[in-house]
Amino acid sequence: MPDLGHDEALMLALLNTAPVIDGVRRDELADTEGAQAWLAAQGWPAAGNPARTLREARDALKSVILGAASPASLDPFLTDVRVAPAMTDEGLKWTLDETSDKSVAVHAILAWNTLNTTSPGRLRPCSNPDCELFLIDRSKANNARWCSMAVCGNRMKARRHYQRSRQA
Numbered sequence: 553m554p555d556l557g558h559d560e561a562l563m564l565a566l567l568n569t570a571p572v573i574d575g576v577r578r579d580e581l582a583d584t585e586g587a588q589a590w591l592a593a594q595g596w597p598a599a600g601n602p603a604r605t606l607r608e609a610r611d612a613l614k615s616v617i618l619g620a621a622s623p624a625s626l627d628p629f630l631t632d633v634r635v636a637p638a639m640t641d642e643g644l645k646w647t648l649d650e651t652s653d654k655s656v657a658v659h660a661i662l663a664w665n666t667l668n669t670t671s672p673g674r675l676r677p678c679s680n681p682d683c684e685l686f687l688i689d690r691s692k693a694n695n696a697r698w699c700s701m702a703v704c705g706n707r708m709k710a711r712r713h714y715q716r717s718r719q720a
């Protein structure tokens with residue numbers, strides 16, 4: 553498990569649990585079975601972390617990233633959370649009390665905070681208006697626009713090509 557605040561992959565996966573496929577939004581966290589399958593796919597114990605808390609944390613994080621809510625709106629997810637310091641050969645590490653049924657939400661929010669502090673603007677929504685996924689831009693030029701070049705990048709290129717050929 554990565555050091556607390558560095559679960560970027562988990563955070564991004566959580567943000568992207570409600571993809572729009574062929575115009576229809578699917579929610580991988582819609583019910584307990586879905587949430588447990590998603591947790592297992594992330595390598596997380598399926599116990600705890602109820603679907604509702606995961607959905608609420610995801611939607612709250614999305615609102616903050618999209619500028620519709622302030623970071624302080626994430627605070628309720630962090631109440632009663634306990635972390636403990638541990639000295640390791642790699643330096644000081646903070647670990648979360650994993651008995652919390654909010655542990656995935658907490659890991660995701662702390663990862664968002666770390667990323668937002670160290671790499672502001674790198675986490676953003678996909679530029680395809682029909683897509684509701686997010687991406688973390690790790691390119692040097694910081695100009696990545698698509699959640700996936702294979703899906704949204706090619707789709708938007710094809711759309712622009714089609715529009716140009718219609719106008720011609």
Ligand SMILES: [Zn+2]
Pocket residue numbers: 678679680683684685698699700704
């Ligand atoms: Zn996309």
